[in-house]
Structure formats: structure tokens, C-alpha cells
Amino acid sequence: MNLIDIRGLDKSFGSAKALDGLDLAVAPGEVRGFLGPNGAGKSTTIRVLLGLLRPNAGQVRLFGGDPWAGAVRLHRRLAYVPGDVTLWPNLTGGEAIDYLTRLRGAPDKKRKTELLERFELDPTKKARTYSKGNRQKVALVAAFAVDAELYILDEPTSGLDPLMEAVFTECVRELKRHGRSVLLSSHILSEVEKICDTVTIIRAGRAVESGTLPELRHLTRSRVVATVRGDASAVPALAGVHDATLNTSDGAVTVAFDVDDSAIGAVVSRLAALEVTAMTVTPPSLEELFLRHYGDPVASPAEGAAVR
Amino acid sequence: MSTTLTGVGRIARHILRRDRVRMLVWTLSLTAFGLYFMAALTNVFDEAALAARAAIMSTPTGIVMGGPGYGLDDYTAAVAMANEGTQWVVLALSIMSILHVVRHTRTEEENGLSELVRASAVGRQAPALATLLTLSGLLVAIAVLTACGMVAVAPTTSLVDALAMMLGSALIALVFGALALVMCQVTAHARTAVGLSIAAFGLATVIRAAGDVQERGGSPLSWFSPIAWAQQTRAFVDLRWWPLLLAAGAVVVLLATAAALATRRDFGAGLIAPRPGRADASGMLRGPFALAWVQQRGALLWTGLGLGAMWFGTGTLMSTLDEMVSDLVETNPVIGQLFGTDPGMFAAGFLDVMMMFTGVCCAAYAVVMGQRPRAEESGGRLELTLSAPLGRSRWLTAQLAVAGLGSIALLALSTYAMWAGAVLVGVTDPGLDRYTAAFAGYAPAVLAFLALTAALFGWAPRLIGLAWLPVAFAFVIGMFGSIFDLPDWVRALSPLHGVSAVFTDGVDGAGVTVLSIVVTALAGASFLGFRRRQVIAGS
Ligand SMILES: Nc1ncnc2c1ncn2[C@@H]1O[C@H](COP(=O)(O)OP(=O)(O)O)[C@@H](O)[C@H]1O
Numbered sequence: 001m002n003l004i005d006i007r008g009l010d011k012s013f014g015s016a017k018a019l020d021g022l023d024l025a026v027a028p029g030e031v032r033g034f035l036g037p038n039g040a041g042k043s044t045t046i047r048v049l050l051g052l053l054r055p056n057a058g059q060v061r062l063f064g065g066d067p068w069a070g071a072v073r074l075h076r077r078l079a080y081v082p083g084d085v086t087l088w089p090n091l092t093g094g095e096a097i098d099y100l101t102r103l104r105g106a107p108d109k110k111r112k113t114e115l116l117e118r119f120e121l122d123p124t125k126k127a128r129t130y131s132k133g134n135r136q137k138v139a140l141v142a143a144f145a146v147d148a149e150l151y152i153l154d155e156p157t158s159g160l161d162p163l164m165e166a167v168f169t170e171c172v173r174e175l176k177r178h179g180r181s182v183l184l185s186s187h188i189l190s191e192v193e194k195i196c197d198t199v200t201i202i203r204a205g206r207a208v209e210s211g212t213l214p215e216l217r218h219l220t221r222s223r224v225v226a227t228v229r230g231d232a233s234a235v236p237a238l239a240g241v242h243d244a245t246l247n248t249s250d251g252a253v254t255v256a257f258d259v260d261d262s263a264i265g266a267v268v269s270r271l272a273a274l275e276v277t278a279m280t281v282t283p284p285s286l287e288e289l290f291l292r293h294y295g296d297p298v299a300s301p302a303e304g305a306a307v308r
Numbered sequence: 309m310s311t312t313l314t315g316v317g318r319i320a321r322h323i324l325r326r327d328r329v330r331m332l333v334w335t336l337s338l339t340a341f342g343l344y345f346m347a348a349l350t351n352v353f354d355e356a357a358l359a360a361r362a363a364i365m366s367t368p369t370g371i372v373m374g375g376p377g378y379g380l381d382d383y384t385a386a387v388a389m390a391n392e393g394t395q396w397v398v399l400a401l402s403i404m405s406i407l408h409v410v411r412h413t414r415t416e417e418e419n420g421l422s423e424l425v426r427a428s429a430v431g432r433q434a435p436a437l438a439t440l441l442t443l444s445g446l447l448v449a450i451a452v453l454t455a456c457g458m459v460a461v462a463p464t465t466s467l468v469d470a471l472a473m474m475l476g477s478a479l480i481a482l483v484f485g486a487l488a489l490v491m492c493q494v495t496a497h498a499r500t501a502v503g504l505s506i507a508a509f510g511l512a513t514v515i516r517a518a519g520d521v522q523e524r525g526g527s528p529l530s531w532f533s534p535i536a537w538a539q540q541t542r543a544f545v546d547l548r549w550w551p552l553l554l555a556a557g558a559v560v561v562l563l564a565t566a567a568a569l570a571t572r573r574d575f576g577a578g579l580i581a582p583r584p585g586r587a588d589a590s591g592m593l594r595g596p597f598a599l600a601w602v603q604q605r606g607a608l609l610w611t612g613l614g615l616g617a618m619w620f621g622t623g624t625l626m627s628t629l630d631e632m633v634s635d636l637v638e639t640n641p642v643i644g645q646l647f648g649t650d651p652g653m654f655a656a657g658f659l660d661v662m663m664m665f666t667g668v669c670c671a672a673y674a675v676v677m678g679q680r681p682r683a684e685e686s687g688g689r690l691e692l693t694l695s696a697p698l699g700r701s702r703w704l705t706a707q708l709a710v711a712g713l714g715s716i717a718l719l720a721l722s723t724y725a726m727w728a729g730a731v732l733v734g735v736t737d738p739g740l741d742r743y744t745a746a747f748a749g750y751a752p753a754v755l756a757f758l759a760l761t762a763a764l765f766g767w768a769p770r771l772i773g774l775a776w777l778p779v780a781f782a783f784v785i786g787m788f789g790s791i792f793d794l795p796d797w798v799r800a801l802s803p804l805h806g807v808s809a810v811f812t813d814g815v816d817g818a819g820v821t822v823l824s825i826v827v828t829a830l831a832g833a834s835f836l837g838f839r840r841r842q843v844i845a846g847s
């Protein structure tokens with residue numbers, strides 16, 4: 001049985017439609033990326049899952065139960081990190097963590113200390129003095145310090161620096177090793193690729209792709225810029241290479257092109273034969289992917305309709 | 309202009325644009341209130357009634373509620389307006405000023421909004437100056453409009469005196485606005501800055517009352533209160549402008565202080581540096597009740613200290629009551645006709661009015677605390693809390709129970725502080741049992757304000773600001789109900805109506821029963837509404 005099972009979920013705010021027939025599932029032991037641009041409906045989906053918002057239509061199951069009616073019982077089995085963390089201004093970070101973990105049952109002091117060290121968080125500061133990144137860390141420590149079956153993380157790395165992102169990635173991998181399930185929402189493709197087994201891509205309130213990462217490789221392209229000494233004229237014609245340009249200066253040839261991620265191995269080995277002196281590979285971004293596959297509109301229908 | 313002030317004009321325009329509705333509401337409601345007051349005094353009160361009113365205004369109750377008592381011998385509508393109205397005009401304008409100043413300086417800084425502004429080409433002191441400029445403009449507009457309106461309503465009124473009264477009141481409000489600016493430098497939190505400024509206003513009120521009770525026209529003590537400066541212009545009696553120089557001087561000193569403090573602190577910080585706190589929560593911080601208590605205890609403590617001191621001080625005023633009453637009855641037979649010659653009745657009448665103020669203060673506290681759940685929701689903390697295995701009803705029970713107990717504790721503290729003050733100066737009639745009866749009568753009334761706020765939270769969270777309406781209504785009815793000549797059923801709408809004569813006539817038992825039923829129903833409704841509605845952060 002799936003821990004999360006959403007079928008045909010509709011959710012409107014007034015006349016603005018935030019979710020439009022969304023499907024999403026998370027199986028036990030799975031780390032599912034929930035990928036979409038800002039305003040696509042990720043947070044709305046999660047709030048429906050948490051029983052904070054009522055769905056307009058569709059079926060939503062959390063641990064097989066109704067997330068609205070069974071909220072208290074179901075929440076014993078999950079931990080949550082909101083997208084925009086606000087804390088109680090007059091509590092310290094350490095107090096907020098203890099309060100939140102105590103609400104969820106027996107807190108593990110050793111685990112808390114360990115996580116505080118890993119995330120380099122000073123727990124003695126009042127929450128009102130924390131930066132966005134530090135507030136995010138408080139919520140992450142409070143979530144990872146409890147032993148839950150399912151971790152729902154809404155854009156948890158926004159505001160974290162790259163070093164802390166690495167710590168976060170490591171924490172999620174540990175959860176996975178222990179057989180826990182994770183729903184990780186994000187608008188950064190590379191982050192999801194790094195951490196997740198499976199991805200659901202949401203756009204304008206509806207799931208446009210869903211599958212394992214290798215299955216989605218055909219969707220993504222990386223940008224390659226390489227300087228070579230050899231003859232690069234054959235590169236543009238290689239399978240999987242798009243929009244290639246060649247520039248010659250001082251005898252060196254700079255070739256730039258997009259390549260399907262599924263073909264990148266073959267293309268790079270061909271380049272290697274041409275005496276590469278410099279090369280950069282830019283990982284694909286969600287924005288480019290959307291531009292290519294769905295035309296320009298990255299905006300959700302709600303954003304289009306709402307007068308703001 | 310120096311670079312620390314660059315961008316004042318731009319920020320001021322921004323404030324005007326953002327606050328145009330708010331400013332319009334303040335202007336219209338204050339002007340309308342002032343004019344209604346004036347019209348009522350002019351049309352409802354004939355000469356004899358005004359003379360009787362003057363007699364009331366010479367009693368301690370009248371002095372505490374009104375003013376120092378200039379012109380009581382020839383009490384016209386305009387004189388009554390200046391003597392009784394000035395204090396309340398100053399109160400309303402000062403609250404407006406304090407909120408305006410804090411909202412556009414410290415709140416912005418706390419939210420990080422002004423970081424964006426400050427990063428652009430804007431000087432360090434520019435937001436503060438723009439705030440004061442817009443405030444001054446608003447104050448002058450309200451003052452001039454009301455003064456002209458007074459002349460329009462009662463054409464015999466002197467415009468110069470009307471302007472003196474209103475501009476004087478506006479200037480005192482500016483003093484408190486400038487004081488709020490100082491408070492914004494001292495503390496890093498908007499709420500604390502508002503609280504400290506309002507506490508200072510409360511202190512000024514008590515000093516003015518204590519000073520004026522000692523002597524007709526005010527004693528030297530009165531002059532330590534800015535509120536007295538406006539009243540001492542003696543508008544409509546024997547106008548003098550120079551007391552306002554004191555106010556102007558105070559504004560200059562306060563602004564210089566604020567500017568000096570501002571250069572000494574970092575952006576976003578207060579002068580009082582935050583201390584590092586606990587790394588681990590105490591064993592007590594477990595569950596929603598403990599958290600609600602931790603959130604509310606600071607405000608409860610400070611409000612308790614402030615109200616306790618204020619009502620204790622008011623209680624000690626009662627020693628002057630006896631002497632004054634016998635003097636008054638001798639010199640002014642109207643008083644004897646109105647109240648009888650029994651000093652006990654005077655004390656009871658005085659306490660009725662003071663209890664009404666106590667009730668309004670506790671109601672205001674109840675509304676502030678009753679709005680906390682909404683702040684938890686829109687701030688996003690409720691979302692995080694409810695993602696834990698914690699039921700909505702349990703969470704709301706915790707929030708409301710702590711708010712309700714706090715309000716009741718304040719009510720008890722205020723009532724018994726007044727009793728203790730009276731006993732200290734040897735006034736033992738009315739006795740402790742009468743105070744207890746007053747407390748018991750007021751308790752459901754205070755809870756009614758909380759229950760109404762909670763019901764708004766459950767059913768119409770966006771409209772929770774409306775919870776202030778009944779507080780304003782109860783205050784206006786309790787304070788000015790007799791002037792406005794309103795039908796009884798309108799007055800009965802005030803939750804404080806049934807207990808308005810608790811010391812003179814005892815408690816209206818049926819009213820208290822009805823009120824208790826209403827409280828229970830509203831509280832129940834709030835849970836029903838909150839359980840079935842969605843939780844929406846950020847709106
Ligand atoms: N409380 C709300 N009221 C009105 N519209 C909302 C509300 N919450 C979200 N929306 C709209 O629903 C859409 C999806 O928002 P959200 O779920 O927050 O997106 P994401 O988390 O993917 O960035 C957006 O267009 C947003 O404006």
C-alpha cells in the first residue's frame with residue numbers, strides 16, 4: 001500500500017484553480033521528488049495531505065486514511081518541514097526543536113545534539129534573530145530528530161548554503177537507508193536528481209511526468225561547452241546533440257551544444273578523442289525543460305487568473 | 309539636506325499611499341465622534357442640565373473622567389467639550405500616533421521590509437522622519453477639521469479656541485508619537501514598543517487625574533503630565549497658548565533622544581542586546597498549554613504591573629472624596645440634590661465609573677490575546693503545530709484558556725488593587741465583599757469579549773479586527789451614554805451594561821446570566837467553526 005496516494009485532486013482558491021486533477025503517490029521506502037516551478041501547487045498539495053486544506057474533488061489517502069478526518073492519528077507517523085518556516089519569536093531554536101519533537105512523542109536528546117552539530121546551528125539564539133536559513137535548519141532538525149515513517153519536506157533547502165545542502169542530502173540518504181519514505185518538493189531539478197529515486201513533475205496544478213530518474217532522462221538536456229584541438233566538425237551531427245555552434249580562434253575550436261542526458265556518455269567519449277583542453281557541463285534546469293517540452297508558460301492557471 | 313535624510317519624500321508618499329484607507333477611517337471616525345459629542349451637548353443639554361453637569365464635573369469622579377474644571381461656573385457646551393472632551397481626544401489621537409509610528413518604523417524593521425528600502429538610496433533617519441511628517445499632517449488635518457466642524461455645529465463657538473483645543477490635543481498626541489519613536493530604539497520588538505508607549509500614556513493619565521483632584525484648575529503635580537498641557541490652555545474660558553510650548557519642547561527633546569539612540573544601535577536591533585537563551589527547553593514546555601503560557605506570560609506580567617499600579621493609585625484618590633463632597637454640598641446644593649449627601653454614595657458612583665474603565669482595560673487585553681491564535685495561523689506557526697499529532701480543539705482550548713485566565717487574573721488584580729488603595733488611605737466603605745461582587749459581575753462580561761474574538765477566529769478569521777468594535781462600543785456607552793441620549797436597548801448591547809452600576813445598585817442578575825449563556829454559545833461556536841474550516845497561512 002502506498003503511504004501517499006492522490007488521484008485526480010482538484011483544489012481551488014475562489015475562482016483560481018491551484019490543483020487540477022493531480023496524481024501523486026509515494027511507496028514505502030521511496031524518496032519521491034515533487035518537482036515544479038513556483039506556484040505550481042506543491043505546497044497546496046502538501047497542505048491538503050496534512051489536513052489543513054479541504055480538497056474540492058479527487059481522492060487523497062495518507063497511510064490509507066483520510067487526511068482531514070484522521071489528522072491527529074495520521075500525524076503520529078510523519079514529520080513535516082514547511083516551505084517558509086516561522087517560529088515563536090521568544091523561544092530559542094533549541095526550545096522550538098524540543099517543543100516540536102515533544103509534540104510528536106519521546107524526544108531523542110542525543111539525536112538532537114548530533115543534528116545540531118551537523119547543521120552547525122546555535123540553539124541558544126532567540127528565533128527572532130535567526131536568518132531564513134537558520135529557521136529552516138530548526139525545522140529540519142526538529143523533523144529529522146523524530147523517527148517517522150514518512151517525511152514531508154517542502155522546499156527544505158531554500159535558504160541553505162551549499163555546505164548545508166550537502167548535509168541535508170546526507171541526512172535524506174540516511175533516512176532512505178533506514179527504509180523511511182520521503183516526499184521532497186523542490187523547484188531545482190539538480191537537487192531532485194541528486195537525492196530522489198522517483199520524480200513527479202507538477203506544472204500548473206497537474207502532474208505532467210512521473211517515473212524513475214532514468215526514465216525521465218529523455219526529458220533533460222545538459223549544456224556542454226568544450227575547447228578542443230582536434231577537428232570538431234562532426235560533433236553537431238552526433239545523435240542527441242542539439243543547437244551546436246563552432247568557434248575557431250588561435251587554432252583552438254570551441255564547440256557549444258545541448259545534449260540529451262541519455263546520450264551524454266556517448267558524446268563525451270567522442271569529445272575525449274579530440275584532445276579536450278577545457279570543458280564545462282551545465283546541468284539542465286527545470287525552466288529549460290519546461291520551455292522545451294511544454295512551450296513557454298511556466299505560470300500556473302491560478303497565477304494567470306488571479307489579479308494580484 | 310544631509311544624506312541621513314535622503315529619500316524622505318519618497319517614503320512619505322509611500323506611507324500615504326499604503327495608509328490612505330486607514331487614515332481616512334481615523335479622520336472620519338474621530339471627527340464624527342467629536343462633532344456628535346458637541347452636537348449632543350448643544351442640543352440635548354439645556355442651561356440647567358449643563359449646570360448639573362458642571363456640578364458632576366466638580367466631583368472627583370468628574371475630574372478623573374474629565375478635566376481640571378475650568379469654566380464650571382458658566383458651563384456652556386463648548387466649555388464642556390474642552391473640559392471633558394480634551395482628555396479623550398488626546399487619548400484617541402495618541403493611540404493613533406503610537407500605532408502609526410511603530411508600524412512604519414519598528415514593525416517594518418522587524419519584518420525586514422525596510423531592509424529593502426534602506427538598501428536603496430535612503431538615509432538612515434529618513435523612514436523615521438517620513439513617519440513623523442505624515443503623522444503630523446494627519447493630526448493637523450483631524451484637528452482643523454474637527455475645530456471647524458465644532459463651529460459649524462454650534463455657530464457661537466469661537467474658532468480660535470476650538471483650534472487651540474484641537475491643535476493642542478494633536479500636539480500632545482505628537483509628543484506620544486515621538487515617545488513611541490524613542491521606545492522603538494530601545495526595544496527591538498514592535499509589540500513591546502507599543503506596550504511601553506501606552507503604559508507611558510496610562511501613567512500620564514493617572515498623574516493628571518491625581519494632580520487635578522487636589523485642586524480646582526490643577527495642582528503642580530498635574531503639570532508633570534503632557535495631557536494637562538492641552539487642558540491648561542483653558543480653551544473657551546480664558547485662552548492661553550504657552551502651555552503648548554512645553555509640548556513643543558518635549559517633542560524636540562524626544563526626537564533628539566530618538567536620533568541619538570538610533571545612531572548607537574545596529575539596524576534591526578534594539579539598544580537592549582538579546583541574551584543567549586536555553587539550548588534545551590525546560591521540562592515544563594510540553595504541549596500547547598505550556599506554549600500558550602510561555603507566549604502570553606510576558607504581556608500578562610507587564611500589563612498586570614501597569615494596571616495594578618494604576619488602579620491602586622486610583623484607589624488612594626478616594627481619601628479626598630469625603631472632604632470634597634462635604635465642601636461641595638455646602639457650596640453647591642445641586643450636588644446634594646443629585647447624589648444625596650451620603651459620602652458613601654459618592655464613593656460607590658466613583659467606583660462604578662472606575663470599574664467600567666477596569667472592564668474596558670481587561671476587555672482590551674482579552675481581545676489582544678484572543679487574536680493570538682490568528683497571528684499563529686497567518687504567521688504559519690499553526691501549520692507547523694498542527695502537522696504534529698495535535699488536535700485543533702486541544703490547541704484552541706489551550707490558547708483561549710490561557711487568554712481567558714489571564715484576563716480574569718487582570719480583572720481580579722485591578723479590582724483588589726483599587727480596594728487595597730482605598731483601604732490604605734482609610735476608606736473602608738464599600739467593603740471587600742462589594743469589590744468581590746463587582747469582580748464576579750465583571751468576569752463574564754470580560755470573557756464575552758474574548759468569546760466574541762474567538763468566534764470571529766472560528767468563522768471569519770480575516771475579520772478578526774472587528775473584535776475591537778464591541779470594546780470601543782462598551783467604552784463609548786459607558787463613558788458617554790448619558791450624553792448621547794441613546795435608547796436603552798442600544799445601551800444594553802454593551803456587554804458591560806448589566807454591571808454598569810455594580811457598586812451603587814448591585815449586579816443585574818438576569819443580565820449576567822444572559823451574558824454567561826452568550827459567552828458559552830460563542831465559545832462553542834468558535835470551536836465548531838475552527839474545526840470545519842481550512843487553516844490558511846499568510847493571509
Ligand atoms: N491561500 C491561498 N489563497 C489563494 N491562492 C492561493 C493560496 N495558496 C496558494 N494559492 C495559489 O495556488 C497556486 C499554487 O500555490 P502553491 O501551492 O503555494 O505553489 P508552490 O508551492 O508550488 O510554489 C498559486 O498560484 C498560488 O497563488
Ligand SMILES: [Mg+2]
Nearest residue numbers: 042043083155
Ligand atoms: Mg511552495
